[in-house]
Amino acid sequence: MAGLPRYLIACLDSGRLAILAIMVSGGIVLQFLACALYNNWWPMLTALMYVVLPMPLMFFAGSNSSSLMSADGDSWVNFTKFLTGVSVVGSIAIPSILKHAGIIGWGALAMELSSFFIFAVVILCFLQTNNDDDYSYF
Template identity: 75%
Template sequence: MALSRSMRACLHSGRLALLAILVSGGIVLQILACALYNNWWPMLTVLMYLILPMPLMFFLGSDNSSVMSNGGDGWVNFTKFLTGASIVGSIAIPAILKHAGVIGWGALAMELSSFVVFGVAILWFLQMSSEDEYSSMF
């Protein structure tokens, strides 16, 4: 059964709306981790969230397939390294803050759940952008 063009556009718009809701939920969790415990140190993680897409934008351009492959030249490997370092930093900053006694368990749980929500949103966005049907529709 083939869907009409308008029905496919509606489904894709719904997926984009759900993706926006995921990102908004991650931002809300990030802010709640700080506001509920009256401690704004967990906002350091936002720096890693801002740094995370930079290597992909600067070094790879529009070629997303080279990130998922095993091979690659020096710039692709450098991009993978910087992206991995940003991901590790996104987990390590709240863990270090908890270990130092700066934040509590609740703030740590919200920070890590924010990371998971952002990770799901990024993976879903990469999956959506790799689909030929989605990119050829608009």
């Protein structure tokens, strides 16, 4: 993309962020549909895990996000990784346990897991977007 003008690169990057925002909206819609279509609001417990998920990163990771991807780190970085992993596993486990207990049906479970998959893809794409060297405008 080195041969493209700067305004076109900025437009493409804005479009990439807009697509990510639309995907997040789709994940939220699936989350609500899993509850509303089956008239059972227990799957909304997963939304609690989506709220808890970024909290360890905001409180314990600090400003150096590259330390999260390395194998070595201090105890706070390891604690952050652990709490983030617990939140991710909880996002999958809550609908699975609800289905196993017979509280929700297969359709709600499929919508919950597809919502989680969409959120995971968006997060990975956003991290890739932030790691691009061409993303800086200055």
